[in-house]
Amino acid sequence: xxxxxxxxxxxxRIGEGIYEAGVEGLTVTNPATSACLxxxxxxxxxxxxxxxxxxxxxxxxxxxxPAKARAEVLQRxxxxxxxxxxxxxxxxxxxxxxxxxxxxGEVLYGAxxxxxxxxxxRRIYGETIxxxxxxxxxxxxxxxxxxxxxxxxxxFPNAMITRKVAPALAAGCAIIVKPxxxxxxxxxxxxxxxxxxxxxxxxxxVITGDARRIGAAMTSSPFVRKLSFTGSTDVGxxxxxxxxxxxxxISLELGGNAPFIVFDDADVEAAVEGAVVAKFRNTxxxxxxxxRIYVQSGVHDAFVAALVKRMRxxxxxxxxxxxxxxxPLIDVSAIDKVQAHISDAIANGARIELGGTHxxxxxxxxxxxxxxxxxxxMRIAREETFGPVAPVFRFDTExxxxxxxxxxxxxxxxxxxxxxxxxSWRVGERLEYGMVGINTGxxxxxxxxxxxxxxxxxxxxxxxxxxxxxxxxxYLCVGxxxxxx
Ligand SMILES: NC(=O)c1ccc[n+]([C@@H]2O[C@H](COP(=O)([O-])OP(=O)(O)OC[C@H]3O[C@@H](n4cnc5c(N)ncnc54)[C@H](O)[C@@H]3O)[C@@H](O)[C@H]2O)c1
Ligand SMILES: O=C[C@H](O)CS(=O)(=O)O
Numbered sequence: 341x342x343x344x345x346x347x348x349x350x351x352x353r354i355g356e357g358i359y360e361a362g363v364e365g366l367t368v369t370n371p372a373t374s375a376c377l378x379x380x381x382x383x384x385x386x387x388x389x390x391x392x393x394x395x396x397x398x399x400x401x402x403x404x405x406p407a408k409a410r411a412e413v414l415q416r417x418x419x420x421x422x423x424x425x426x427x428x429x430x431x432x433x434x435x436x437x438x439x440x441x442x443x444x445g446e447v448l449y450g451a452x453x454x455x456x457x458x459x460x461x462r463r464i465y466g467e468t469i470x471x472x473x474x475x476x477x478x479x480x481x482x483x484x485x486x487x488x489x490x491x492x493x494x495x496f497p498n499a500m501i502t503r504k505v506a507p508a509l510a511a512g513c514a515i516i517v518k519p520x521x522x523x524x525x526x527x528x529x530x531x532x533x534x535x536x537x538x539x540x541x542x543x544x545x546v547i548t549g550d551a552r553r554i555g556a557a558m559t560s561s562p563f564v565r566k567l568s569f570t571g572s573t574d575v576g577x578x579x580x581x582x583x584x585x586x587x588x589x590i591s592l593e594l595g596g597n598a599p600f601i602v603f604d605d606a607d608v609e610a611a612v613e614g615a616v617v618a619k620f621r622n623t624x625x626x627x628x629x630x631x632r633i634y635v636q637s638g639v640h641d642a643f644v645a646a647l648v649k650r651m652r653x654x655x656x657x658x659x660x661x662x663x664x665x666x667x668p669l670i671d672v673s674a675i676d677k678v679q680a681h682i683s684d685a686i687a688n689g690a691r692i693e694l695g696g697t698h699x700x701x702x703x704x705x706x707x708x709x710x711x712x713x714x715x716x717x718m719r720i721a722r723e724e725t726f727g728p729v730a731p732v733f734r735f736d737t738e739x740x741x742x743x744x745x746x747x748x749x750x751x752x753x754x755x756x757x758x759x760x761x762x763x764s765w766r767v768g769e770r771l772e773y774g775m776v777g778i779n780t781g782x783x784x785x786x787x788x789x790x791x792x793x794x795x796x797x798x799x800x801x802x803x804x805x806x807x808x809x810x811x812x813x814x815y816l817c818v819g820x821x822x823x824x825x
Contacts, residue, residue: 341434342427349528352381353535355394355542359383366521366548371437371668371704372658380524383549388557391516394542395487396563399514402543403484407462414458414509417537421451421502421530428498428529433659435523436497437667437704438622440659449784450499453802454506456786460807461510475822482811484512485589486565489558491551491579493571494670495625497523500593501530503790503801504568505544511810513566516545516558520571522670524548559583566590566810573750573795591799591809593627593791595724596752599745600630600781601767603738604638606757610779612646615730618755618781620654620708623666624728625674627796628753628775628784632721634733634741644712644732648694651708651730656699668704669727675704678727681720682709685731690714695728716747724750738763746772752792755781774800 342348352359365379381387402410421428429443438446469478488508492500501517508515519527524546531546547554558564559582569579570593583590600618602611618630635643659667669675675698682696695707706728714720714731721731735741745754754773758764768776774792777783784790789800799809 342430344424344427347424347427347529347532348378348431348525349532350378350380350525352383352387352528352546352548353531353541354387354391354545354547357390359387366524368435368522368524370434371670372660374703377434377525380528380548383547384553385557387549388516388547388554389561391542391545391547392487392557392561392563395514395516395545398540398542399484399487399512402509402514402540403512405512407464410510410512411458411461413538414454414461414506417534417539418451418454418458420533420537421447421454424529424533425451428526430660431525431529432498432523433667435525436494437659437670439664439667440662442622443659446496446499449786450496450502452786453499453502456802457506457510457807460507460804464511464807464811475819477818477821479816479818481814481816483814485810485812486513487563488513488515488566488568488810489564490515490517490568491555491558491571492517492519492527494520494522495622495627497526498530500570501527503806504570505530505534507801507806508568508810509539509544511807513810514543516547518547518549518551518554518558521548521551555579556582559588560586562586564588568809569593576797589809591801592797593801594752594795594797595750596627596629596792596796597631597722597724597748597750598628598753598755598773599748599771600633600754601741601745601756602633602635602639602643603756603758603760603763604636605759605763606639607759607779608639608643608646611643611757612650614755614757614777614779614781615647616650616781618777619730620666620728621782623669623706625670625726629726630730630755630781631725632733632745633730634735634744636741637734637736640732640734644693644710647730647732648710651694651710654708656701656705656707666708666728669706671704674727675706678706678725678729681718681723681725681727682711682729684719685711685714688715688718690718690731716744722748738767742767742770746770749795750792751794752796753777753783
């Protein structure tokens with residue numbers, strides 16, 4: 341199944357110690373078949389504290405390295421990830437379910453963060469500030485925060501890890517990562533390749549096991565100076581509270597509820613393709629998925645007809661099959677949430693234009709679904725669906741749709757299609773979101789700052805801004821310079 345079977349690693353390395361899964365291990369299953377893929381160690385607070393101790397030691401040496409040396413290790417890690425992309429993609433599809441072609445895309449996307457921060461590692465500049473007195477010199481240097489803890493989700497089990505580990509290592513930090521219990525093998529494979537690239541023992545540790553206990557040890561330790569979390573808003577709030585006692589620096593990449601707006605003057609065909617990417621990537625299980633599709637009255641019926649026609653061409657199936665466009669949802673609770681949103685919408689007057697129920701493949705496969713006649717009082721408008729359901733809302737004016745689009749506690753991504761230049765500026769500036777796609781449904785890239793506002797998170801990942809999350813600015817004030825004193 342894999343070219344390099346050693347990449348399917350089921351043990352955890354902490355310092356020089358190796359922890360095997362054993363009978364108490366956590367079982368990992370393939371969401372497409374429910375087959376057992378293997379077990380990983382079910383570790384907790386004690387092992388996390390040991391990992392923190394090793395991280396502290398390794399971080400001091402790592403930070404003392406020249407920036408070029410850190411950059412070279414990251415560059416080697418990047419090369420190894422790309423060289424092993426097919427195996428890493430297959431591991432993603434096996435444990436998360438997305439189609440292989442999307443999984444390969446995720447691996448290369450994740451690798452691009454490693455490449456980007458291998459380059460940024462050599463450009464962590466400080467500054468001098470003109471002093472107000474002759475005998476002083478003012479300087480600012482930027483130093484690594486120290487030991488970082490990271491907790492990541494199942495939907496992008498590779499890229500959500502490199503998007504944290506790469507800037508952390510580039511900044512001179514050590515990092516301990518707890519992956520989602522559903523998808524640990526991608527994380528363990530990345531750690532294996534990092535070790536081969538020359539990342540020293542203890543500097544980047546993947547720890548699997550009891551989320552609450554591991555999280556409690558991470559958030560309560562005074563030696564962990566930063567928590568970077570990607571996941572649901574509810575868990576993000578919990579971890580933010582847990583970090584308060586030790587006043588940690590935190591980054592939160594949380595839930596979304598993206599509006600996708602199509603104006604009368606849009607290229608409808610381009611808008612349909614944009615909606616397919618923004619809505620159905622990873623079977624609708626991405627934080628930046630279009631959760632609400634608003635279409636202006638003049639093109640509403642044409643858009644719905646074109647979207648339904650386009651969706652009928654998409655194939656639901658096992659992600660390992662080459663022609664699959666939509667894989668399974670991650671688990672039964674995901675299916676239940678999707679069905680609940682559809683049932684609530686229908687009960688409140690929505691119409692099913694396509695799909696609307698479980699797929700004939702059974703399990704956690706679901707039909708791609710298009711609803712019309714939806715409104716803001718429905719759950720599907722207020723909650724993150726995280727599945728292959730496209731609710732289409734009709735609107736009349738620009739002012740009306742901006743109000744509707746902003747009517748959410750989330751603020752991660754938004755999208756709109758128009759060919760009016762003035763409107764693109766007006767709407768782009770007024771949408772209350774961290775990221776806005778204009779005439780495109782695919783915005784994520786390592787060069788740009790990824791992140792949200794309101795209850796979608798704090799901080800940014802990627803771009804030059806992403807490095808600041810792992811650095812502290814230290815002010816040095818040098819006095820007694822003036823010989824006259
Ligand atoms: N903004 C982003 O960049 C981004 C990216 C991916 C996913 N997400 C969001 O993540 C959610 C889906 O992912 P999920 O289901 O894995 O989210 P989740 O919050 O349930 O889990 C995320 C991680 O948190 C861990 N966790 C859960 N409870 C914990 C606790 N009490 N203490 C410590 N760790 C705990 C889990 O084990 C997992 O590793 C969606 O809301 C999605 O929008 C956001
Ligand atoms: O859902 C999580 C990811 O951040 C989505 S993306 O691949 O970065 O757009």
